[in-house]
Amino acid sequence: MSILARMVRTRTFDPAAALTQAVELFAAKGYSETSMEDIVKATGVSRYGIYGTFGNKRELFELALDRYAESMGKQAFLRLLEPDASLDHIRKIFEMRVDDMCCEGQNKGCLFIHTAMELAPQDDDLRDVLQKFMRRMSKLFSIGLESAKAKGEVRKDLDAAAAGELLTSTMFGLVVLARTGFDRKTLNNIVENTLRAMR
Amino acid sequence: MSILARMVRTRTFDPAAALTQAVELFAAKGYSETSMEDIVKATGVSRYGIYGTFGNKRELFELALDRYAESMGKQAFLRLLEPDASLDHIRKIFEMRVDDMCCEGQNKGCLFIHTAMELAPQDDDLRDVLQKFMRRMSKLFSIGLESAKAKGEVRKDLDAAAAGELLTSTMFGLVVLARTGFDRKTLNNIVENTLRAMR
DNA sequence: TGCGTGCCAGAATACTCATTCTGGATAGAG
DNA sequence: CTCTATCCAGAATGAGTATTCTGGCACGCA
CATH class of the missing domain: 1.10.10.60 (Homeodomain-like)
Structure with missing residues (x-):
């Protein structure tokens, strides 16, 4: 003692x-x-x-x-900058996220959503920071999608910028569903259907 | 007496x-x-x-x-039960939502997301209620999609149940983006891209 | 061995908030 | 008009919380 x-x-x-x-x-x-x-x-x-x-x-x-944004980037998103990034990289990001959300009893939540819902409307500085992170996230998705497009994994006429924003939005939707108790299978299904739409 | x-x-x-x-x-x-x-x-x-x-x-x-769930239903979702429901009905639901979110300075927020993020993990009763509402929402989307499919507005091999869940998730993703200050154009673009994927 | 700086636990302070209480005001039955 | 149960505004209560303060102790340095 x-x-x-x-x-x-x-x-x-x-x-x-x-x-x-x-x-x-x-x-x-x-x-x-x-x-x-x-x-x-x-x-x-x-x-x-x-x-x-x-x-x-x-x-x-x-x-x-x-720190949260940085670790999300390092952990997963920055790989999308590699020239050989594929749809699988994107899928993996979502799978990791879903695992984080559903695994081990406890739900890890999402600092971005909490910030958006609790603080962003009243706090201009925080909202700007958050927006910057989300734009970056969309951008990284769209860069990954361009690489995937070059590989022929994604249809040629896909608007990668718009699709990047869509994936960002999906990322948050999944967390909300996870928090209300939807299971991993349902969430992965949503991911799969979202990605299929890009092919 | x-x-x-x-x-x-x-x-x-x-x-x-x-x-x-x-x-x-x-x-x-x-x-x-x-x-x-x-x-x-x-x-x-x-x-x-x-x-x-x-x-x-x-x-x-x-x-x-x-009350919130009921008014959302009455205001928009229940129309999806009509046999002639089309993709346009679904689009309109999203447009109304986006308008609500981006309207002049005031952001109306979303009681579902707040409940999911703040209360659901600690409060089983509330989580069950919320889950019921979300399942209902997904179900109504999928019924609308089936009608749209019958009209040929949606591809025959679309899994309407899964797509309904995807739309529910999108609904929440949009709110999170709106709260962090993304404009109506960006949000409507996400909606359009999501719907296009079902055709 | 002593000294001072930096660290600790916990008390003190100054809020905010949910909920209850109080004392005067009032609608409506008789 | 009188009476009284119920109403309202606002004070009181009690709990929680961010932040600061206090007294003491440990380690590194001379």
Whole structure:
């Protein structure tokens, strides 16, 4: 017990790891339903540490949003920039998302949707940031679709820009359905039908 | 002497009208961001009247959700049951939705999405109700699509049930995009591309 | 060995909110 | 017109929460 207490007390905490925890909480429950107390508990970092490092809840949320977008990109979307990107890359992005949403009892939620629904209408800065991320997402989809088109996986007359926006919208629709308890099969079916329409 | 006979003073407000106001607030801001104070102010009914008539916030929200679903049905979806329903009926539903979302400064929001994101994961009853509404929505879309198929507006091999679910998902994706400030043109474009894929 | 800086837990502060309570006002039966 | 159950506005209550403050302890440095 004394060793544990000492370790906790002397831990110089890793802000990046704490931010990761915060992202998870905010993505699952949104801004207002996540209390600073929740974050203190989840990270194991004291109020002192959280406020000293991140400023306040709003600033922490902004960082969390950036981090969320960045990790989504790294994790999946940036592959669409590779010249040999195919429809399968896009399918995989959706499959990962569906797995995230349906797997393991808990629903990971979506920081973008929470931001859009809770904060964007009242907060111009956050809305602009969010819009930038969504445009980027659409753009990456459309770049992937162009590559797929070059491979003949997608019909020649597809408007890739418009289709990219459609896929972005689908991404969010899926999360909403997942949250209300629709199963993986239904969601994957929606993905498959959406992609089929591009061929 | 009956209880009723002793109720000398009758209610001075219209509960249905008050509920309509509450629906509007909840749809715009969600559950936790809408305070009872907001509802008291918007309806012009006293706390006493609100609590006496609707019980508490949670019960009021349940009624609001029912009412929201019902009014969505009446306003647009039930037309899909008519035997001559066409792709145009479906298009019109989406157009109305987009107009609602992009209308002049005010964003009307969506009670379904707020419920899905804020409450459904923690509240089994509400999640079941919501799921029922969404299934109904998908079903109505698919019935409309079958009629459209009979008219030759939709390709013969379309899986109407799956496509109905896809349209439901699209409905929510559009709202999320609208909330982050995408314009009517972009949203209508998504609708058009989604519908084109069914032909 | 001491000193100071940075960290911790938890108390204190100052809100906001759901819900209940209160005291005066009033509609409608008699 | 009188009486009283019900109404309303707003105060009171109690819980939750963001943020700041406090007192103390541990580690690195001299």
